[in-house]
């Protein structure tokens with residue numbers, strides 16, 4: 001078990017260059033299986049999920065050369081072999097399911113393990129994925145804890161309208177459609193920044209995609225995809241995390257951000273807590289106006305709220321970061337997770353700091369912020385951004401706090417403790433049995 005120990009109370013100052021977004025890097029790594037040509041990726045983060053996928057590629061015989069110091073990865077899948085009985089895909093990460101289209105296209109078979117759920121956020125069904133694979137002509141068979149998929153001929157183009165805008169289902173649809181035998185359309189497609197980045201990569205490989213970032217994608221299937229050289233952009237989750245760490249500790253952190261066009265709603269969300277975010281010359285910065293304080297709504301007698309849902313709403317993975325601001329900001333704030341039914345149980349841990357958060361139902365929690373807090377030892381669930389949110393609260397409280405089971409941070413944020421140490425935090429990892 002890995003715990004984070006933090007001596008809070010120091011304002012964080014300085015500037016920082018975020019890493020790439022895990023949720024863009026992983027689908028892109030999985031997409032490389034679709035081509036036999038060399039691919040070079042730049043800005044690849046040293047995170048555990050990336051290492052797990054690269055280990056699978058090595059086991060399958062792919063050519064993998066990674067230098068995590070420079071972030072340059074050279075990959076080639078020309079000698080790759082896959083056996084659905086022998087070869088297992090990595091568990092405890094959602095992105096495993098994105099290896100299926102490449103395996104189907106290259107080897108006519110794929111296999112999904114029982115646990116492709118990733119963070120414990122509530123129900124994370126695979127039904128929409130299975131439906132996509134079947135619509136492209138794959139046969140699906142459940143065997144014990146695994147699902148084996150087979151496709152004896154090239155995938156069949158189709159038009160599909162999903163129940164809801166799912167990130168990885170959209171990516172799986174594009175992966176299947178790229179090598180299918182005609183034009184495929186997806187309605188109710190997801191358009192998160194990482195989905196857009198993934199689609200741009202697919203275009204570089206030679207896929208033809210219309211409607212990137214919108215709710216309707218049209219993909220023109222092609223016979224073969226080529227190689228490319230691709231550089232990742234900054235992770236908006238990290239941009240928000242570092243800005244929020246600056247704000248909650250009363251410091252001043254500047255974060256490189258070349259995509260401020262994705263931020264208007266994020267900026268307005270910060271403003272609800274009295275935090276002003278500005279963007280200039282490729283950098284973002286936040287300043288607390290007077291003090292952290294919930295902005296009262298114009299309409300009398302209603303709660304101020306933060307709603308998270310599929311893009312272009314505020315992304316659900318950012319909600320815990322704002323909950324942390326909520327317990328520090330004077331006033332009451334309602335947080336509404338419209339996606340997951342099990343993502344808010346952790347908020348009861350906040351009471352260990354002396355904070356007051358009330359979960360009114362599986363999707364909503366209200367913070368009554370601005371109370372005097374004390375350091376605490378808290379337990380993180382297996383949810384990356386919750387470990388970070390607990391750390392944020394701890395960073396704002398003078399004294400020694402412990403975030404137990406913080407290892408999920410390593411799934412998405414390389415060098416996290418080192419990065420915030422450079423900003424002035426006193427933080428370290430502690431390994432325990």
Ligand SMILES: CC(=O)N[C@H]1[C@@H](OP(=O)(O)OP(=O)(O)OC[C@H]2O[C@@H](n3ccc(=O)[nH]c3=O)[C@H](O)[C@@H]2O)O[C@H](CO)[C@@H](O)[C@@H]1O
Pocket residue numbers: 023026094095123124125164165166167168169310315316317338339340
């Ligand atoms: C590897 C990766 O990219 N993971 C991200 C991806 O997971 P993932 O692609 O698994 O998330 P989905 O978009 O499929 O949504 C997850 C679950 O939420 C529920 N649901 C979702 C949307 C909706 O309108 N209605 C609904 O009920 C479903 O139970 C679904 O299974 O997107 C999630 C939602 O942004 C993020 O939390 C994850 O970090």
Ligand SMILES: C=C(OP(=O)(O)O)C(=O)O
Pocket residue numbers: 022023093094095117118119120317384385412
């Ligand atoms: C929930 C997340 O990841 P995963 O879908 O891989 O669990 C996340 O990145 O916050």
